Amino acid sequence: MSSRPPQSRRGSLAEALANIAAGYLLAIVTQRIAYPMFGIQTTLAADGAIAAIFTLVSLGRSYALRRIFERCSAAR
Numbered sequence: 001m002s003s004r005p006p007q008s009r010r011g012s013l014a015e016a017l018a019n020i021a022a023g024y025l026l027a028i029v030t031q032r033i034a035y036p037m038f039g040i041q042t043t044l045a046a047d048g049a050i051a052a053i054f055t056l057v058s059l060g061r062s063y064a065l066r067r068i069f070e071r072c073s074a075a076r
Contacts, residue, residue: 006070016062020055027051 007015031047042050 006074007066009067012063012066012070016059016066019062020059023058024051024055027054 028044028047028051031042031051032044035042035047
């Protein structure tokens with residue numbers, strides 16, 4: 001088992017940002033497909049704004065969870 005140094009805060013943020021960027025694009029595509037199936041009509045701009053709100057929430061969640069897991073693994 002190899003030991004690696006803990007991920008830095010900056011590294012955690014970079015990983016979370018990459019994950020969130022992919023999620024943002026996937027959310028827009030998913031909304032464009034799923035909303036009409038439920039009779040919800042939106043514009044691409046509205047889908048982008050909705051995805052942006054959830055993206056910010058997701059970024060905070062991802063970063064916080066990463067830091068919690070890093071702290072727990074450092075305590076072992």
